[in-house]
Amino acid sequence: MRKLVSLLVLTLGFFASQAQTTTASVKIGYADVDYIFSQMPEAKQIDSDLKATQTMLKNQIEGKAQEFQKKLQDYNANLNTMLDAVRQNTERELQQMQQNLEKLQQDAQTTIQNKQTQLMEPVYKKVGKAIEDVAKENGFTFVLNQQIGGLDVILYGDEKMDVSDLVLKKMGVTPAPKPEAKAGTPPKQ
Template structure:
């Protein structure tokens, strides 16, 4: 019934907001708590206590069962008065055991009370952070997925649990930021929110960046090809020039040798 009322209230609020854009988000309190180190440590200590209490209960049960077994075995040897006394003793022990179980694990028992005391400070802190996010990001509704409200479908982009965890971590570090650092951090937070809430826009932006990168790489490839072509032509021209110079030098050397040979031949012909 409670779930139906909460759901009805939520739907009614949404219909009232139908004339304007309604912004909705949700958190998963169970998920958040599992990521908080202080809660995990305290929960572990509480579970150890609960385990010890269960062991005490089991010990008491075994003692009562032994008394019952002993009474059943010795009943034929006992008087009615002794039997009544032992049965009354067992009855009182069973009542004490039931009271102890209620004390430890009942609706108002130690386990519930200590768990509530453990969770409440963290829940209060989370509540304050959620309130702050709601104001900054203009949310109309923020629900708790792990509460009595049954959420049949939840789009992941509306989940702000990780943003709440980040704020919890910052609060735990107690780091004072300068105005400039705070501004940078706020801008970063805004972008993270926008990216999460608008996956299609992020996808388009990524595709645009990839296209720009491909265009840039293609341009750089063409520039490099042009540079390589120029370098190849320059190398070819240098090789031709070197070949021409070499050929000229060889021809010059050949001509010198021919002239030298002619001189020697003329010299040898003289009487």
């Protein structure tokens, strides 16, 4: 990931130097996409929908796990008195229940990921369009994301180049005050 960030910085530096030699100037801004998402009204609804889906799936998994545990306890309690045919049938049944439970857990993960993608796709498009509009309206050549995968992409950024609030205003959202800068975020001037 550090190689990717280094490559991105070098590439932008190259393009910026090339652009400066061929054009008047390059204007680069950055946006804190996580901050933008957190300020959007849709964020609360998406979070609520995801939590509801997680709770529903968790309840289903817990119900199946309880069934499995009860069947296992019955099996262990009656093991000494069971006929071989009944024991083998119960063992197959327990094994199948365990496999079904594992599959249910995997399917739940996939369902949550798909739900998140489904809910976030229109928000990503909305934010992307707003960033594009803000960049064009304010003459930015590039707008970078402040962080990618938890790593800072912007090692230093003049606060005047942060277009996050402009993007929110473009989407009709009144920005709330930003939290104080965390360690590792670009210094604000």
